[in-house]
Amino acid sequence: MIEIIPAIDLIDGKCVRLSQGDFSQKKIYYENSLDAAKEFEAVGLERLHIVDLDGAKYGAVTNLKVLELIANNTNLTIDFGGGIKTDEDIESVFDAGAKMASIGSIAIKNAEKFFAWIEKYGSGKILLGADVKNGKLAINGWQTETDLEILPFLKNYYARGGTQVFCTDISKDGLLQGSANELYAGILDYLPRLDLIASGGVSSIQDVVELEKIGCAGVIIGKAFYEGKIKIDELGQMNAERNKI
Secondary structure, eight states: OOEEEEEEEEETTEEEEEETTEEEEEEEEESSHHHHHHHHHHTTOOEEEEEEHHHHHHTSOOOHHHHHHHHHHOOOEEEEESSOOSHHHHHHHHHTTOSEEEEOHHHHHOHHHHHHHHHHHOGGGEEEEEEEETTEEEETTTTEEEEEEHHHHHHHHHHTTOOEEEEEETTTTTSOSOOOHHHHHHHHHHOTTSEEEEESOOOSHHHHHHHHHHTOSEEEEOHHHHTTSSOHHHHHHHHHHHHHO
16 A cells, blocks of 8 residues: 655755745745654654755755754654765765655766665665656756656666655646646556655645555655645544555
């Protein structure tokens, strides 16, 4: 059954959401991000996806103290990304309590370093973040579009030992108009053994059900929860059903 993964996006340590990656369209939901994390844990959720938006924008990990605070005060399995560029960065993220590092820009800009991290830490600790616009990858917090097409990029990633990826269709993110099911179905048709985590656009529990039917291993839910489109109790109930299997 599909894994429910709530998301906390950080700017200045606060839990925020953007629309389509636009930093000018920022809305603060929690001044203290630990409060959000504790709510997720309280209903039985086990995973947490943290995005350091400051880090992604400026190219340097910025919100390590918030990661450490959440890791030290919950039992959530955290993946953390945004601004991870160097060996020191990734070590600091693990030292602060993340179980996985989410890597996006470096996987494109310095592929050898990225694959060296997979070899060093294992594919279970490295989560590729693939942000897509019109079938092509975008980097630097979605601010820079590339000419790289998603399917060949993922094929190479999988061939070199990568096993898991969260993929965001930028055109869908933050709009609460449904997820990019066609994109995800195409990826899984091409690479059926890839652990694909859907991200962006989820607006209802039905969206989650559809993503499960497609074969997604997980789904990241952010704005739909913060805007009350999906109740936290619904997430907890769905996760409990998953754990029965």
